[in-house]
Amino acid sequence: MVATLESPPAIGIARVLSNAAAETVGRVRDSVAVVYQRGGNGAGVIWRADGQIVTNNHVARHDRMEIVLADGRHFTGIVAARHPDRDLAVVKIAAEGLPAIEVGDSATVRPGQLAFAVGHPLGWRDAITAGIVVAAGQAATAGGPRTGDYLQTDVALLPGNSGGPLADAHGRVIGINTMVNGRLSLAIPSLAVERFVSGGPADGQAYLGLNGVVVPLRRTDHAAGFLITEVEDGTPADRAGLIVGDVIVAVAERSIEDQESLPAAMLRLKPGDAVAIQVLRGGEPRAFTVVPTERA
Numbered sequence: 001m002v003a004t005l006e007s008p009p010a011i012g013i014a015r016v017l018s019n020a021a022a023e024t025v026g027r028v029r030d031s032v033a034v035v036y037q038r039g040g041n042g043a044g045v046i047w048r049a050d051g052q053i054v055t056n057n058h059v060a061r062h063d064r065m066e067i068v069l070a071d072g073r074h075f076t077g078i079v080a081a082r083h084p085d086r087d088l089a090v091v092k093i094a095a096e097g098l099p100a101i102e103v104g105d106s107a108t109v110r111p112g113q114l115a116f117a118v119g120h121p122l123g124w125r126d127a128i129t130a131g132i133v134v135a136a137g138q139a140a141t142a143g144g145p146r147t148g149d150y151l152q153t154d155v156a157l158l159p160g161n162s163g164g165p166l167a168d169a170h171g172r173v174i175g176i177n178t179m180v181n182g183r184l185s186l187a188i189p190s191l192a193v194e195r196f197v198s199g200g201p202a203d204g205q206a207y208l209g210l211n212g213v214v215v216p217l218r219r220t221d222h223a224a225g226f227l228i229t230e231v232e233d234g235t236p237a238d239r240a241g242l243i244v245g246d247v248i249v250a251v252a253e254r255s256i257e258d259q260e261s262l263p264a265a266m267l268r269l270k271p272g273d274a275v276a277i278q279v280l281r282g283g284e285p286r287a288f289t290v291v292p293t294e295r296a
Helices: 009-029 190-197 236-240 261-267
Strands: 032-037 040-048 052-055 064-068 074-083 088-092 114-119 127-136 139-141 144-146 151-153 165-167 173-181 184-189 210-216 224-231 247-251 275-281 284-290
Touching (some): 032 052, 040 114, 052 190, 114 173, 173 190, 184 190, 224 236
Antiparallel strands (some): 032 064, 052 088, 064 074, 114 127, 151 184, 165 173, 210 224, 224 247, 247 275
16 A cells, blocks of 8 residues: 655645635736836736726826736727826726726725735736735825825835735735835725726715714713714724724814714815824823725
């Protein structure tokens, strides 16, 4: 009888995970195009099956460019829309039935989450780099905090990665890679991209990710507050440290007085701009800084 050797369980699990990761990356790669401009190239993401490709505004420097899809087809791309402040552009090609990428919910991305990028750094086609999300909804830089709604990762990016996808472990795009800051990279959250592609306003509605109810308070300093009854995982409120049971008494120095106070305060907030929120936790005053995102 000939003995057979079986792989140890750990090796078997690793092989399964590796194969699953390769399959996920392959699906994402099908949706990534090369954007050729005079003097270099960047990446683009097929956002709609009807030929709408998202890239960075700084990649789409001219109104016409060459687009090469993952299957090798060549097209002339025409810039259909720009958002210079967000560093986004939509390039349209004459094609239908393209493999559009699956859009993830960037509002629930959490630090420590796995992420990977697909791009064409230094001319290499479809290069894959991986890492983790370092910060969501804000970005720390050498010159201090950077304003704006960004995902910050330690995923390695080089020239040629700009305009490509930042994807989660399920293969859903959670951001469009836009720049390198020191050893970290910044990506534009997918919900901001989706709003732009859909023709929505440049600045969407600020989103914190909590629910609650206004309650009266027997205090001389605050007549009412917003009792938090739910904090969604991975949202700006969760990342800032707010918890169920906290009572919000002021947002951006505006007191909570009635049912309309919090909705009115939210309308004044901009996604990506830090806001101070005062709460009572166990009756004791606490202060938190929250960076709202935007949500479709």
